[in-house]
Amino acid sequence: MQGVFGDGGETVDCRSLPSLTSDSDRQKLGSQDIDQYAGISETFMTDSNAATGRIAILVPCYNEAATIEKVVRDFKEAIPEAEIYVFDNNSADGTGEIARGAGAVVVREKKQGKGHVVAAMFEKVEADYYVMVDGDDTYPADRVRDVLAPVLAGDADMVVGRREAVDEAAAYRRFHVFGNWLVVWLINVIFGSRLKDIMSGYRAMTRDVAKNLPIMAYGFDIETEMSIQCLYRRWVIHELPVEYRERPEGSESKLSTFRDGLKVLFRILSLFRSYKPLTFFGGMGILFFLVGCGMVAAVWWLEWAPQSGYRLSFIIAAASLMAMSLIAVSIGVIVQLINFRFLELDSILRRQRSRHGEND
Ligand SMILES: Nc1nc2c(ncn2[C@@H]2O[C@H](COP(=O)(O)OP(=O)(O)OP(=O)(O)O)[C@@H](O)[C@H]2O)c(=O)[nH]1
Numbered sequence: 020m021q022g023v024f025g026d027g028g029e030t031v032d033c034r035s036l037p038s039l040t041s042d043s044d045r046q047k048l049g050s051q052d053i054d055q056y057a058g059i060s061e062t063f064m065t066d067s068n069a070a071t072g073r074i075a076i077l078v079p080c081y082n083e084a085a086t087i088e089k090v091v092r093d094f095k096e097a098i099p100e101a102e103i104y105v106f107d108n109n110s111a112d113g114t115g116e117i118a119r120g121a122g123a124v125v126v127r128e129k130k131q132g133k134g135h136v137v138a139a140m141f142e143k144v145e146a147d148y149y150v151m152v153d154g155d156d157t158y159p160a161d162r163v164r165d166v167l168a169p170v171l172a173g174d175a176d177m178v179v180g181r182r183e184a185v186d187e188a189a190a191y192r193r194f195h196v197f198g199n200w201l202v203v204w205l206i207n208v209i210f211g212s213r214l215k216d217i218m219s220g221y222r223a224m225t226r227d228v229a230k231n232l233p234i235m236a237y238g239f240d241i242e243t244e245m246s247i248q249c250l251y252r253r254w255v256i257h258e259l260p261v262e263y264r265e266r267p268e269g270s271e272s273k274l275s276t277f278r279d280g281l282k283v284l285f286r287i288l289s290l291f292r293s294y295k296p297l298t299f300f301g302g303m304g305i306l307f308f309l310v311g312c313g314m315v316a317a318v319w320w321l322e323w324a325p326q327s328g329y330r331l332s333f334i335i336a337a338a339s340l341m342a343m344s345l346i347a348v349s350i351g352v353i354v355q356l357i358n359f360r361f362l363e364l365d366s367i368l369r370r371q372r373s374r375h376g377e378n379d
Pocket residue numbers: 078079080081082083106107108131132133136152153154155157190191192220239266271272273274
């Protein structure tokens with residue numbers, strides 16, 4: 020299927036896959052380690068007596084004329100039964116035409132930003148399994164079946180291609196290694212996870228995830244949001260090491276280290292506040308309480324005269340901090356309760372939708 024889709028909210032249906040796997044294959048795989056999936060998914064695709072599944076390869080693109088043809092051709096060769104969708108976000112360099120020429124379905128998205136495009140992809144493309152990959156030829160197409168394997172086997176809801184740089188200095192720009200480390204560390208501490216790569220653009224996921232994952236990010240904070248949402252919803256994330264190479268000559272990064280880095284940090288903070296409100300507001304409350312206690316201790320320790328201005332201001336500040344600490348903890352408890360009710364609602368809605376076949 021080929022063609023350009025407008026902005027009218029069309030649904031794109033991708034080709035059928037002949038088969039996935041037998042039950043015994045699934046059980047065998049279930050007990051194996053992630054790295055052992057290599058090569059096994061090929062068997063899934065060709066096993067003739069199993070379920071049917073459609074695979075969509077989704078490529079968000081903004082001015083990737085230098086690399087998109089190779090990316091589409093490589094994926095066509097690596098997984099011919101999948102349909103490739105290139106979501107072109109107002110490219111001015113002919114990315115869309117090149118992608119169409121290479122055999123991809125090209126969908127135009129006018130709202131600028133990777134986050135908008137990913138939201139449109141999940142809304143418009145109908146498939147059973149989704150693979151998301153960048154259009155800059157930095158991820159290996161020949162690992163697509165490995166990345167898909169745990170999702171096809173029913174062992175993971177999302178597989179993240181964990182980037183292992185072939186040449187770290189060339190693949191990552193200055194500060195990016197530190198930025199990646201900081202983001203991973205923050206999320207693991209806040210959400211109690213043990214992930215190693217949060218910002219990889221190479222991911223496979225089930226239809227359930229693609230259709231039910233809320234997306235609020237507009238730009239490069241999208242990957243961070245996807246990982247956090249999966250953690251919050253207790254979807255199973257697997258990481259699979261994949262080679263990560265530098266952009267080829269003539270291809271330009273769209274990422275601005277500081278602007279996009281700040282956006283990612285704000286996204287983490289905002290999701291922390293929304294999804295872990297008791298920890299967020301409770302933590303604030305504890306901090307206010309401790310500072311308040313410190314001020315009371317200072318008044319007692321420094322033995323200011325009763326009429327001293329310092330003494331009075333410290334006592335007023337300490338009392339205000341204690342009051343703020345109580346308010347912060349109360350907000351945390353209330354928002355946590357609201358979240359809990361929403362999660363209940365979400366679970367009921369999902370059960371009803373799956374009863375009506377909307378998640379299948
Ligand atoms: N649709 C869409 N895609 C975008 C936009 N900005 C970037 N992309 C795509 O998102 C993918 C990743 O962008 P990159 O600029 O490579 O960002 P990155 O991989 O995080 O950073 P680098 O390490 O610099 O490569 C590429 O396929 C881009 O074409 C955008 O505004 N809209």
